[in-house]
Amino acid sequence: MGIIVQKFGGTSVADASKIKSAAARAVETFKKGHQVVMVVSARGKKTDELVALATEITNNPSPREMDVLLSTGEQETIALMSMAIAELGVAAESMTGTQIGIITDSAFSKARIQKISTMRMHKALDAGRIIVAAGFQGRDENYNITTLGRGGSDSTATALAAVLQADECQIYTDVEGVFTTDPRLVPSARKVDSITYEEMLELASLGAGVMHSRSIEFAKKYRIPLRVRPSFSDGEGTLIHATHEEPDSVVTGVALVRDEVRVTLLKIPDRPGVMHLIFSKMAEKKIAIDMVVQNVGEDGLAEVSFTVPQNELADTLTAADAAVKELGSGKVRHGTNLSKVSAVGRGMVMHSGVAAQMFKALADQNISISLITTSDIKISTLVDREDADKAINAVHSGFFLDQAVTKPLPIGEETEQEEETVLVARDRSEQEVISRLPSMEDIVVSEVELDCEQARVTIRNLPDNPGVAAHVFETAAEGGINVDMIVQNISRDEHASLSFTVPRDDIDSCLKLMENLLQQWPETEISHDAQIAKISVLGIGLRSHTGVGQKLFAALAEANVNIQMINTSEIRMSAVISEKDSRVAHDVLSDTFNL
Structure with a gap:
């Protein structure tokens, strides 16, 4: 034993x-x-x-x-x-x-x-x-x-x-374990028997209060099986672990962060180094900013929004004002009484139409969306705080999380014993582990990933009404278009700007679908760029370790690489850049993170 x-x-x-x-x-x-x-x-x-x-x-x-x-x-x-x-x-x-x-x-x-x-x-x-x-x-x-x-x-x-x-x-x-969402908010929430480190890390960072995200970082780094168990009964709880099984559902859980505020920097220069400056100012105050949304610049100016906990608003505004002052142009605005609703699941990678399904669930309840940001296994939206409870219930039922799922036989694994071997296999040498821990909480960046097979679509002047985003992504899904990064910034004059990436081979089909859809909104403008690349840093706890974004954007600024779009999560930070800068960006980030 x-x-x-x-x-x-x-x-x-x-x-x-x-x-x-x-x-x-x-x-x-x-x-x-x-x-x-x-x-x-x-x-x-x-x-x-x-x-x-x-x-x-x-x-x-x-x-x-x-x-x-x-x-x-x-x-x-x-x-x-x-x-x-x-x-x-x-x-x-x-x-x-x-x-x-x-x-x-x-x-x-x-x-x-x-x-x-x-x-x-x-x-x-x-x-x-x-x-x-x-x-x-x-x-x-x-x-x-x-x-x-x-x-x-x-x-x-x-x-x-x-x-x-x-x-x-x-x-x-x-509590009995990890649930599909907070059962105090959604009575139909179900306990899950097992969940991966990645999913739990995202849910913890997004407001699921069962586990602290830093503890999951440790477990994932060193492959320690975690089990959340009830203290009041003999239940087995929920195992948090690594697995090679196919996910048995598209979405594993839904999380709510009730007290969010939004900070927006308007009319800032659209040039290399701007995001580095902003992230540096935030990192100086150890502010872990979330839902970082930068859409495509226009007329040499860009706009970036992000969310922070309400109790960090004052420090964040001070840092944002300092960034704008140093840039020499721009304005700082903020919005309160907001909440963030997020869906998380490994199955998102393998299914198209997940975004459309989530946005439709919100639209059916007449809930407006201000910000949208995505990663491989997460979609987050910012809604009015008064709609928070309604929103989390809508998304939970929209992905049928209130219904039990029959777990399929693990692919390529014959017996329960073999599965256990996969779950607990890890380095057993204590001294080797300790020797790798000169700093237990050093930032862990495991990979820099470059994707040059995507194209960007930007739609401006969309009506800022419930259901509009759902229409856009339902149309894409019905056309067999797999959407990757999604960015929507705050609306201006009751209009929103939405950008997303699709496989480059599908750009012509996507544009035709969008042009047909947008005929009902004559004020909209659509543009695209097929010569983009998505550069991503992958690791553990990237958002909560405030230095990651600072290092990433500093390296890209030093290489004179401009950024068009940004998405962040606990396990991935991605930026859309020009394809001509892709190889330089990959090399400089690999050097920066010693990969």
Whole structure:
């Protein structure tokens, strides 16, 4: 038997009875022959109570002292949990982040793990003790206590599972597992038995609150199977893993981010280096911008929009104003009371008409769309916040996620045992893993991909009405046209601009279909460019690591490559450029990310 890491969140350790219940689970696993590492959060609302207490003292607390204060919540829990385990007849040893050996950078309140020592943990495990580790915390090189940000206990658990090469990392929570969407918003949501790292990473970054995205990054990098399990029952929960199976549905889940705001930079120069400047200003403030939408420039001017959490609007506007000032032209505008609805699924790659299906579901509920952005396995739209609940229900039912799916026999895999071998196959040498982790949270860019087989279509002056986007992409799907990147920026004077890419061989057919469709809207203008290329950076956590976009756009600016369109996600950042710049762009990005 190997090592099992078990993480219990705040609601799972909220009081004495729940602490005893969690202790019993750990002891049960221990008695089956496993070595057990428990990672626990602060009890219930303890962190919120500590934050509220600090605000009674000062309106401007030191970030360092806030980390010292907040770390006490987990220290309380590890002591109580160790006592509960001892009462069940098994030895336990509590460890703070510092005692574990978690070393982070010095970014108080949102520190990133740099390395972990395993010597003390192995000594305790080999002595037959259950380790009870404080989640959410570590220390920097100067022995300052640091915290990893909300959800940091998940990051602690998966990081420990990675360096210890655990057989499984089990995340105990107050839900039965991962659902097709939030069952509090959509009563017909279903639990899924398994989901891939990529899908879960996108859903977590898009607002699915079951898992923290940084923890999934760790698991994906080092192929640690994650299992989200209910703390209140014996259910098996949901396995998050790597798989080679064909997806059994087009869309796996739908997510909602309720409190989004949009920032738009208007009339900025359409030249190389502009996006680098914007991303640099955001990265300086560690703002992870989302739904980055740049449509094709016009008359030497471009327009870029992106979304950020509402609580980061002030810092974002400051950074945007600084970028416009340095550019020497442009205006900054923003929109509030917005929400983002996203559909995620590996099956999107293999099916045409997915965008049309989503947009039709929204149009049928008379919901307007402002921004659209896509990746290989994700479509995101920005809607009015008052339509958020209606929108997520519409998309969920529009993809039939309320209906159970019969899982097909895995292609090329004969037995359950063979499938398990694929799921858990990974490097078992702990020292090799540690040697690859001079910085646990270094940006991981695995590939630069170049696609020179696409063409771009841009439609301007589309009516900004529900159903228009659905009509466009239904027409493409009915004509057998497979649409890849989709970008829609905010409307101007009740009109929208929409761009998308299609296979170059299909451009003539696509244009004919669009021209016929657009006759009903005489003000529209359609243009195209068959000499484009899509350059993409692939990896893990690309959006949340704010330096990726900065490095990508800096490299393209240095090579004097201009950008026409942008799409971003957690696992892919893509830009449409001129085909004549494609080889230079590929080479410079490969060098930049050491590939």
